[in-house]
Amino acid sequence: MKISVVGTGYVGLVTGTCFAETGNDVTCVDIDANKVKKLQSGQITIYEPGLEKLFERNLKEGRLNFTTSLEDGIRDAQVIFLALPTPPGEDGSADLSYILRVADQLGHILKDYKVIVDKSTVPVGTADKVHAAIAKNIKVEFDVVSNPEFLREGVAVEDFMKPDRVVIGTQSERARKIMGDLYAPFVRQGNPVIFMDEKSAELTKYAANSFLATKISFMNEIAILCERLGADVDMVRRGIGSDDRIGKRFLFPGIGYGGSCFPKDVQALVKSSQEVDYSFRILDAVMDVNEKQKLFLLPKIQAFFNNDLKGRHFALWGLAFKPNTDDIREAPALYIIDALVSAGATVTAFDPEAAHNVQQVIGDKIQYADNQYAALENADALIIATEWSVFRTPDFNKMGTQLKQKAIFDGRNLFEGAHMRELGFHYESVGRNPVKL
Known part of the structure; x- marks a missing residue:
């Protein structure tokens, strides 16, 4: 099947690559010329375990293509996925301007029947708005379908290739048949494709x-x-x-x-x-x-240092909001950094993937280490904000010699209190009795 994916962010790139992996001919469209150029040259633009291998294979075999031209990108497609941003506005509502702008453009350029699929997370009633935006300027038949994604960052490829369920919102038998055929390779083990109306799919x-x-x-x-x-x-x-x-x-x-x-x-x-x-x-x-x-650990840290953090230096392990991703949006680590720096402390952080993204946002507000142990040098205490696997079994003896004080404030409960007591650490976590020096 020929597919177009409009938007090459996290959802769009995973969606396009995984559909190409099952033999479909996929063209991804994005207005960012620099991003498209990178993708065309084989440079993946997000970090997601397992995605790069599929991306490289399908790009090489010609099943995955990229363009900045919406008209060229959707010309031969039977199905057009809209994987565009829906950021929150000041009042908390989802901003649909990106989706509706593309919908308006589609109304001018569609020449034959196509299925338009809302893949972005959108409020109830968006399918109706997209339909109305396209219908203003079109003379051919089309259907708008809601097909929300349920991808977990860090395991998105597995989630897409072997979904727990696929939700498809449509009341069109023609669109239902096309979408059912498209997803058939992904549910061969019997996981359900659940058809419902568009509004129910959006709310799901x-x-x-x-x-x-x-x-x-x-x-x-x-x-x-x-x-x-x-x-x-x-x-x-x-x-x-x-x-x-x-x-x-x-x-x-x-x-x-x-x-x-x-x-x-x-x-x-x-x-x-x-x-x-x-x-x-x-x-x-x-x-x-x-x-x-997000600031649950701060009172514990303040109490340990007698409510005076000025001049203290902290090591921070983890910047991404969760492991196996470089996504730092709403990451608790950023809130902790702000609180520590505001209190007069300094921070050296390490994250296997997200440090570059943090540096682009906050610059030299903190220091960045090349590895987890380098972050500990001359630190008064260690704070753990992300549960990366590499942090789970560290060299505690090495840590004890690098830290000024053997103090760990663990926001992800990585270690066992009894073990930390044997090692002589002051260890505080979440919802468990503290181990004090």
């Missing part, structure tokens, strides 16, 4: 991400309660996670969620609720808990 994406964000904030509040009552959040997590009505996933406490999806999608669903005169009180609380959780 927001509902899914908002529910997962709620689980995270709930466990972070349980963690706070554990510390005050003397319980252990790890034991509570295991106890409730074994109930299959609850499940084991998204029950790990920490310093809050970040990234491009959860913060934006929860906020957008709250805004959509307000627009129909409904107050989504649970999600208001979820957002409030998460904002506070």
Whole structure:
């Protein structure tokens, strides 16, 4: 099948590459000429495990192409995916200007029937708006479909190639047949392709991400309660996670969620609720808990240093909002950095992939180390903000000699308290009793 993907950001590039991997002829369109030039030359523009190999293979074999021309990119396509940004506006609502601008252009250039697919995360009613924007200037038939993505950064290729489910919102039998054929290679093991109306599909994406964000904030509040009552959040997590009505996933406490999806999608669903005169009180609380959780470690750090951080130097492990990505959007590490620097402290950070992105945003506000141990030199304490695998089994003896004080503030509960006690570290984490020097 011939496919066009408009937008080569995270979702667009993964979508285009994975469709090419199953034999489709894919053309990706982007207005950023520099990005397109890099992609045409074989230089991948995002970090995502497993993607580069597929990208290189399909580019070499001619199934994956890139252009800045919308008209050229969609000319022969049967299906056109819109994978464009929907950033939050000042009021929290999703900005649809990128999508509607392209929809307006499509209305002028479509010459035959095509399926237009909203792949971006969009509010309920967007498919109707896209349809209206195209219909103003078109004389041929077309269908607009909602097909939300459920990709997790760090495992996006696996999620796309072997999806738990595929959600397709359409009331057109013609579009349903085309979309069913397109996704058939990805669900051969029997995972469902769920067809529904467009509005239900749009809401499904927001509902899914908002529910997962709620689980995270709930466990972070349980963690706070554990510390005050003397319980252990790890034991509570295991106890409730074994109930299959609850499940084991998204029950790990920490310093809050970040990234491009959860913060934006929860906020957008709250805004959509307000627009129909409904107050989504649970999600208001979820957002409030998460904002506070990002600085959960700060009072612990301040107490250890007698409420005076001026002149202190900290090592920070992890800058990305989660491991296996270079995405720093709404990353808790950035909030911690701001708080420490505002208090007069200095920071040296290490992240396997995200340091360059942070440097582009905050410049020389902090120092950057080439590896995790170099970040520890002359540091008064270590703060862990991202649970990269490389941080899980470090050389504790080496760490003890590099740190001025054997103090670790762990926002991701990487280590066991009993082990840290044996090693002589002051160790504080989330929802567990502290190990003090």
